[in-house]
Amino acid sequence: MSRIGRWLTEPVPLGRVAAFRTLIHLFVVADLLVFTPWVRSRADVPGDLYRPLLVGRLLHLPTPTTAGVTAVFWALLTLSLLAATGRAPRLLGWTVFALYFEWMLIAMSYGKVDHDRVGLLVALAALATVGRARHGDPTRSEAGGWALRVTQIAVICTYFLAAWAKLRFGGIDWVTGSVLARAIIRRGTDLADLIAQVPYLLIVAQFGIVAFELLSPVVFLLPERWRLAMVGFFYSFHAVTMATITISFAPHLAAMTSFLPLERVRPLTWLRRPAGAEPPDGREPEPPVGDDPGRLVGPVPAADPAG
Numbered sequence: 225m226s227r228i229g230r231w232l233t234e235p236v237p238l239g240r241v242a243a244f245r246t247l248i249h250l251f252v253v254a255d256l257l258v259f260t261p262w263v264r265s266r267a268d269v270p271g272d273l274y275r276p277l278l279v280g281r282l283l284h285l286p287t288p289t290t291a292g293v294t295a296v297f298w299a300l301l302t303l304s305l306l307a308a309t310g311r312a313p314r315l316l317g318w319t320v321f322a323l324y325f326e327w328m329l330i331a332m333s334y335g336k337v338d339h340d341r342v343g344l345l346v347a348l349a350a351l352a353t354v355g356r357a358r359h360g361d362p363t364r365s366e367a368g369g370w371a372l373r374v375t376q377i378a379v380i381c382t383y384f385l386a387a388w389a390k391l392r393f394g395g396i397d398w399v400t401g402s403v404l405a406r407a408i409i410r411r412g413t414d415l416a417d418l419i420a421q422v423p424y425l426l427i428v429a430q431f432g433i434v435a436f437e438l439l440s441p442v443v444f445l446l447p448e449r450w451r452l453a454m455v456g457f458f459y460s461f462h463a464v465t466m467a468t469i470t471i472s473f474a475p476h477l478a479a480m481t482s483f484l485p486l487e488r489v490r491p492l493t494w495l496r497r498p499a500g501a502e503p504p505d506g507r508e509p510e511p512p513v514g515d516d517p518g519r520l521v522g523p524v525p526a527a528d529p530a531g
Contacts, residue, residue: 232369232370233367233370233373234366234369234373235364235365235369236364236368236369237361237362237363237364237365237368238357238358238361238364238365238368239359239360239361239362239487239490240368240372240486241357241368242310242357242359242360242361242487243359243487243490244347244482244486245310245313245354245357246309246310248344248348248351248479249304249305249308250304250305250308251474251475252324252344253301253305253308255474256297259474259475263293263297263327263330264293264294264297266330266331266334267288267292267294268290269288269334271287274287274333274334275333275334275335277337279329280329288330293330296323296326297327300323300324300327303316303319303323304324310356310358313351313354313357314353314355317351317352317353318349318352320348320352321348321349324348328341328345339382339386340382340473340475340476342378342381342382343375343379343382343475343479343480343482344476344478344479346374346375346377346378346479347371347375347378347482350370350374351371353371354368354371359490360487360490362487372482375479375482376444376483378479379479379480379482379483380440380441380443382476383437383440384437384438384440386437387437390434390437399427400427401430403430404420404430404469405420405426408420408426408468408469411469411470411471413467413469415467416467416468436461440458442454451483452484455483458480459477462476
């Protein structure tokens with residue numbers, strides 16, 4: 225296998241895949257109920273306002289109707305909850321991906337297209353290619369590594385291509401103009417108003433945003449500790465964005481957890497463990513491997529950082 229191939233399929237613990245699968249499918253539920261419930265109102269919009277995206281035109285998808293949108297909503301809500309349990313990972317995974325893809329086409333075919341959904345869509349599709357994975361399983365899987373890696377690539381492409389679009393369509397005026405000032409006027413918070421009073425700070429911030437987005441692929445070149453630190457910076461950037469101009473990028477943030485050692489977060493195990501009790505060897509017990517864990521490479525200690 226080539227060096228790039230080894231990098232793309234760098235094995236990760238199946239416990240990480242299981243945790244990521246649960247998180248992503250539960251986020252789909254939250255997205256339906258909290259972040260994009262307005263998509264259901266698309267069924268009430270006149271059909272002549274429907275302008276399907278290119279993929280919708282290629283697939284000849286029908287104009288949304290009340291019955292169709294309602295069916296997608298309830299099917300997606302139910303099946304996402306089932307998929308979060310890890311059951312029938314391929315069948316439920318592909319079904320949820322197809323339904324959420326249609327949900328996004330309905331949402332984005334009326335004039336506004338959000339770019340924070342790319343990583344989430346890739347995560348749903350990639351996870352559907354991985355077989356069974358149990359929480360806490362330290363067995364490493366190349367199939368699981370590939371699913372997380374392509375999600376990470378989609379997340380970073382979202383940043384890099386956003387900077388490319390800024391410079392392509394806005395040119396140097398994007399970084400030297402009043403982009404952030406207009407955003408603060410439209411949807412800024414009290415904190416943003418305070419920041420806007422500092423001379424030239426918004427211009428500096430615009431240069432910083434483009435530089436950060438263009439340099440985001442560097443995260444793949446860093447050792448584990450520094451990579452996690454850079455991902456922490458990504459999250460802090462979005463925290464500041466939310467605190468100032470109330471843009472959350474929630475789907476993108478969910479997909480970005482593909483960089484994190486999620487297998488170390490096991491709330492059910494902590495709740496079940498008696499107070500003060502520790503595993504005999506300082507590690508979590510290793511549960512049996514699932515029936516179809518993908519391409520397995522042997523167990524390693526859970527404390528060993530994954531790539």
